[in-house]
Amino acid sequence: MKIGILGTGSYLPEKVLTNDDLAKMVDTNDEWIRTRTGIIERRIVAEDEATSDLAYKAAKSAIEDAGINKDEIELIIVATMTPDHVTPSTAAIVQDRLGIRAAAFDLSAACTGFVYAYTTGYSFIRAGIYKKVLVIGAEAMTRTIDWEDRGTCILFGDGAGAVVLGETDSGGFIASNLVADGSGACELMIPSGGSRKPVSIETIKNKEIYMQMNGREIFKFAVKVFPETVENVLEQGNITADDVDLFIPHQANIRIIESIAKRFKQSMDKFYVNLQKYGNTSAATIPIAIDEANKEGRLKKGDKLVAVGFGGGLTYGSVLFEWSK
Numbered sequence: 125m126k127i128g129i130l131g132t133g134s135y136l137p138e139k140v141l142t143n144d145d146l147a148k149m150v151d152t153n154d155e156w157i158r159t160r161t162g163i164i165e166r167r168i169v170a171e172d173e174a175t176s177d178l179a180y181k182a183a184k185s186a187i188e189d190a191g192i193n194k195d196e197i198e199l200i201i202v203a204t205m206t207p208d209h210v211t212p213s214t215a216a217i218v219q220d221r222l223g224i225r226a227a228a229f230d231l232s233a234a235c236t237g238f239v240y241a242y243t244t245g246y247s248f249i250r251a252g253i254y255k256k257v258l259v260i261g262a263e264a265m266t267r268t269i270d271w272e273d274r275g276t277c278i279l280f281g282d283g284a285g286a287v288v289l290g291e292t293d294s295g296g297f298i299a300s301n302l303v304a305d306g307s308g309a310c311e312l313m314i315p316s317g318g319s320r321k322p323v324s325i326e327t328i329k330n331k332e333i334y335m336q337m338n339g340r341e342i343f344k345f346a347v348k349v350f351p352e353t354v355e356n357v358l359e360q361g362n363i364t365a366d367d368v369d370l371f372i373p374h375q376a377n378i379r380i381i382e383s384i385a386k387r388f389k390q391s392m393d394k395f396y397v398n399l400q401k402y403g404n405t406s407a408a409t410i411p412i413a414i415d416e417a418n419k420e421g422r423l424k425k426g427d428k429l430v431a432v433g434f435g436g437g438l439t440y441g442s443v444l445f446e447w448s449k
């Protein structure tokens with residue numbers, strides 16, 4: 125049985141925050157942000173919007189694109205590091221909004237979340253447990269940001285992307301590689317808000333309720349693990365980088381993507397890039413990119429695609445698949 129993507133969707137909040145806007149908030153400037161990251165602007169959730177709102181809209185559009193009845197969805201997975209609440213899961217909220225009967229859970233693997241969720245959804249179908257799975261990557265990253273920390277506030281944005289997985293005539297999932305290295309947990313963390321350090325007046329004062337990131341370490345980590353995980357899925361699929369039609373990398377920093385293109389001796393045309401518009405939307409970057417590439421007509425049946433993620437955990441991983449729409 126071949127298992128692939130039946131439909132894609134995405135949703136970006138309306139509000140745009142430009143580099144110039146940020147320059148009015150912290151000691152930074154458009155030139156620094158563009159040259160060091162490639163980001164020009166990002167989207168920000170409205171005051172009354174949360175991750176499930178973005179996820180729901182992306183999901184609706186993916187179901188429409190798949191041309192299926194929403195009741196055919198048997199499982200919803202939401203990859204997110206910015207759930208609406210610690211509990212209940214954001215996926216359960218999306219299930220209710222969609223008005224369907226389905227199993228639903230969140231998956232926490234930070235920016236690698238979609239790659240983990242894609243593999244998980246595929247595995248449920250492969251095991252014969254469900255026939256159609258809705259896989260969503262959705263984030264309200266700006267809710268975790270310390271707007272006085274120029275090292276993080278320039279990087280992140282909000283958004284959601286979704287795919288419907290199911291049986292296809294051809295192509296589909298080929299290989300996956302998922303890795304975690306918890307020894308680097310402290311490199312990207314929201315220290316307070318979980319069971320280790322519940323929110324208190326003290327943690328609020330110490331800004332421990334915001335994301336703290338060691339940018340340089342994450343950069344080094346990304347450049348090291350990106351080739352490793354791509355090589356792993358290429359080897360499993362018995363193909364080379366030359367055979368890949370489009371790489372869909374996590375959209376964190378253009379310099380990371382450029383260094384990988386160079387390393388694999390591939391032109392940048394083979395790497396989908398939209399980080400200039402949205403910044404880093406964590407688990408949402410890859411499904412948003414897949415949806416945009418799909419809707420732009422950039423994907424042809426039979427194309428070989430590699431989606432690659434890395435981020436908090438630390439986690440990283442890739443999925444190799446063939447476009448079957």
Ligand code: ACO
Nearest residue numbers: 152156234235274275278339340342343376377406435436
């Ligand atoms: N504006 C102006 N100057 C700045 C800014 C800013 N926004 N931020 C840092 N600087 C300064 C620094 O203070 C430093 O100054 P100094 O030399 O006087 O000390 C200088 O610029 C260079 O700082 P670096 O941290 O070395 O800059 P770098 O080139 O590494 O870029 C960046 C920083 C953009 C954060 C980069 O390290 C990066 O992209 N890292 C990866 C981050 C990432 O991908 N995180 C997400 C992971 S995914 C997830 O799971 C959520």
